[in-house]
Amino acid sequence: MDVSDLARSVIAGDRRALARAITLVESRRDDHRAAARSLLAEVQAAGRQALRIGLSGTPGVGKSTLIESLGLLLTAQGLRVAVLAVDPSSARSGGSILGDKTRMERLSRDPLAFIRPSPSQTQLGGVARRSREAVALCEAAGFDVVLIETVGVGQSETMVAELCDIFVLLLAPAGGDELQGVKRGIMEMADLILVNKADGDLKPAALRTCADYAGALHLLRRRPQDPPGFPKALTVSALADTGLAEAWTEIRNLAAWRQDHGHWANRRAGQARHWFSEEVRQGLLAExxxxxxxxxxxxxxxxxxxxxxxxxxxxxxxxxxxxxxxx
Structure with a gap:
């Protein structure tokens, strides 16, 4: 495998080359790890950045459905969208079903979209071991937005926040009250809370849940990277395609504010430092x-x-x- 040729193909936007590159960086073989480091160094020279959006939530909250609806909304605007979906792996066999691409049938056929499912393997925190490198490759390939879907996670699994610029937490109607909302953990990391399934008989419950969490967010300590009004809670319906345009507007406004006030660059610098420390820890464990x-x-x-x-x-x-x- 010629790493330089692969890097040039990725930067040119070749989807097959991107898939091969992600497979390379996910490999655990020593020779592949060396090649992956060379590849990442070459594609980094392209200097491209995408809006990284992490999406997390409990199993069954509708993450895949929402990502497909949001992805179609973005591609309709001419944006290139990459989806990195992390599926849970068996603790016994290590295998994964990797069914998220099957769930996103319409988006997978969109020429402006790229969907890559990956197994979580033994990695905790809701993301895969090499999700960070996969994000970097998607940026180098020229995608405008990278959506990172975690496995179904709980209160303490917040690793995806170290991968993204905007962290979106999905909740189901009647999933908790104000007390649940002020619990420390994943709630503190969220930039935007979306209460999904706000349609049909569940709409009143979704509105109540949204109001509960909106009240709870006011009790959390304000973060320096948030403009007035953030983090905030909104209701959406991935099935009925309602509320997604408003959510996307809020995401863009938040990203623009952070770029204008220097928080974007600071956040990415802090994330790079975090992943350096994480690589050292993982290397020591491997020994x-x-x-x-x-x-x-x-x-x-x-x-x-x-x-x-x-x-x-x-x-x-x-x-x-x-x-x-x-x-």
Whole structure:
């Protein structure tokens, strides 16, 4: 594989090359990791940026349906849209169904859209291990908007906030009250809360839920990256295509304000620093799978299981051994 040729094809907007590039950066093989680093360095020279929008919510809230409706709204305006959908993996087999592309049947046929499902594998936080690199490749390929759909997540899984410029949280009608809204965690990370399924018999419940969360947002500490009125809660219906145009207007207004006031660049710089630290942590964890660290882990694990050592003492010995082996 010629990395330079692949990089040029990605920058030229070749969809097949983009798919191959994402497959390369998701690979765990050592030779592929080296090639992926070279590829990312070359495409970064293009200097392109897209509006990154992270979308999260509990399973069944309608993330895929909303993303398809929003994506069609954006492509109708002539925008190129990339969707990176992360599906949960089996804890037993490691396999994933990767059904989000099947759910977005209309959007997958749109020539201005690109949909890439990826397995979460063992990664926590609602995103895949290499979602950050996939986003960078989509930007280099010239997409205007990158939508990052997480797996169904809960209160504490906020990793997607470190990937995006705007973080949208989807809620279902009657999903909680004001107390639920002021709980720390994912609610603090959201820039925009969308109460989905505001149609038919569920519309009154959606309006009540939206009012509850709007009130709860006023109780949260104001963040420096938010203009007056943000974060805010809105009702939408992905099925009836209502409220999406208003939500998109709010997203654009928030993004423009942050760019004008310097928060956009600061946020991306902070995210780059976060992912540097994350790569170091993941690299250190990977060292535990290689000898002699793996053999020492096994011996200490047996000592703990037999009751000859406490977990804390064994961990301290393991860490001391790693510290001495590090140049």
């Amino acid at each position: 535990l799978n290689h000898d002699p660290a793996r053999a020492r882990m096994e011996n200490l694990g047996q000592a703990v299981a037999a009751g000859r050592m406490t977990p804390d003492a064994a961990a301290a010995e393991m860490l001391a051994a790693l510290a001495h082996s590090t140049p």
